[in-house]
Amino acid sequence: MGQPLNVGVVGCGAISAQYLATIDRLPGLRLAAVADLDPGRAAAAVAAWPGTPVLPAADLMADPGVDVVLNLTVPAAHAEVALQAIAAGKDVYGEKPLAANSADAARVLRAAEAAGVRVGCAPDTVLGTGTQTARKAVDDGLIGRPVAATATMVTAGHERWHPNPDFYYVPGGGPLLDMGPYYVTSLVTLLGPVTSVIGAASRLRGKRTIGSGPRRGEEIPVSVDTHVTGVLVHDSGALSTLVMSFDAAATRAPNIEVHGERGSLVVPDPNHFDGVVQLSAVGDAGWRDLPDSAGYVAAGRGVGLADLAATPAGEEPRASGTLAFHVLDVMESLLASAASGAAVTVASTCERPSPVPLLAL
Ligand SMILES: NC(=O)c1ccc[n+]([C@@H]2O[C@H](COP(=O)([O-])OP(=O)(O)OC[C@H]3O[C@@H](n4cnc5c(N)ncnc54)[C@H](O)[C@@H]3O)[C@@H](O)[C@H]2O)c1
Secondary structure, X not given: OOOOEEEEEEOOOOXXXXXXXXXXXXXXXXXXXXXXXXXXXXXXXOOOOOOOOEOOHHHHHHOOOOOEEEEOOOHHHHHHHHHHHHHOOOEEEEOOOOOOOHHHHHHHHHHHHHHOOOEEEOXXXXXXXXXXXXXXXXXXXXXXXXXXXXXXXXXXXXXXXXXXXXXXXXXXXXXXHHHHHHHHHHHHHHHOOEEEXXXXXXXXXXXXXXXXXXXXOOEEEOOOOOEEEEXXXXXXXXXXXXXXXXXXXXXXXXXXXXXXXXXXXXXXXXXOOOOOEEEEEOOOOXXXXXXXXXXXXXXXXXXXXXXXXXXXXXXXXXXXXXXXXXXXXXXXXXXXXXXXXXXXXXXXOOOOOOOOEOEEO
C-alpha cells in the first residue's frame, strides 16, 4: 500500500472517536493532527494518543505533514471546511451530507476539480459486508430483475441521546439529510442512480427537548420537516419507497427490502457495516440467510477514507464526492417535491461504485 495517508481531523465531537479508532488500526492511515473550534474538545479526543498536535484548523490545513483533511464538523460547516482544505491543496473526506445543500456541494466539487484534489464522503457503512453482500446477490441475479425497494428509518429523535442535537433540526439535518444518506446511498449501490422523485413531508412540532448531557431539558427550535416520505424512480426503472422519520416511536419494518421478479431480499441496516442478508425466492416458504460474500469485513467508520487512500490516482474512490453529490441531490429533490406537490427530475447522476470483494482489513 506504500506510505500511509497522514490524516488531519477537523471536528472532534461525538462521532470522532469511531474514526480515530479506525485510523489507529488501519496501516493505510496515520493520525497527523486534530482541530476543533473548541481546542479542549480536540485535546480530549486524542487523550489516548499523547503527542498528537492539536492545532487551529487553518494551521492543520497548511501543515505539509497532513495529506488529507477528515471533516467531522456539523453539516452547516461541511462545505466551508472542505473548501478551506481544498484551497490548501489537500484531499478531503467528510461526514455526510456532503454539504448542507447541493449548491454548496457543487462548489466543493468544482473547487476540488480545479485544484486537482480528491473528495470523498460518508457513508462508508455501505462498503461493509451487509450492503455489499446484498449488492452481490442482486448482481448475481438471485432475485432476477429488480422491481422495487422499501427503506424505513424511524426514531423519536436524536435529541434523546445527543448532547448537542441542534444540527439535526436545521437545514442540512432532519431525518432525510441526517439518516437518508445511509439509505439512499445503499439504494443507489443496490439499484443504481435515481432520475426522478415524488415526495411528501410533515413536522410534528416546532421545538425539541434535549434529553442528555449538560443541556438536558433545554428546548431547541425545529426548522426542518421531521417526517419525510417519497418514491425514488431509478434509472433502471426500479421504484424505491422511502420513510425517514424523527416523529415515530418504533418500527418492525426491515431497514431495506429489495424485490425482484424472482425473489426478495432483506438488506441489513445501512447505518451499520454488517448484518445478515436474507433471501426468499418466489415459491419459498420462508427466508434463508445468505453468507457474507462481499464487502470489507469488520469495518469501522473511516474505511471509506482508507478505500480512498488505496484508490489509484485518477480513479474514483468508492465513497466518492460524485456519489455523495447525487445522493444529496436526490434528497433535496425529494424535499422540493414535498414542497411543490409535483414530481421533480433529478439533474445529477453517478456510476454505481465498484463492488467491494470480500476483504479483511
Ligand atoms: N453522532 C453520531 O452518531 C454520528 C454518526 C454518523 C455521522 N455523524 C455525522 O458526523 C458529523 C459530526 O457529528 P457529531 O455528532 O460528531 O457532531 P458534534 O456536534 O458532536 O461535533 C462536531 C464538532 O465539530 C466542531 N466544529 C464545528 N464547526 C467547526 C469548524 N468550522 N471548524 C472546526 N471544528 C468545527 C464542533 O465544535 C464539534 O466539536 C455530522 O455530519 C453528523 O451527521 C454523526
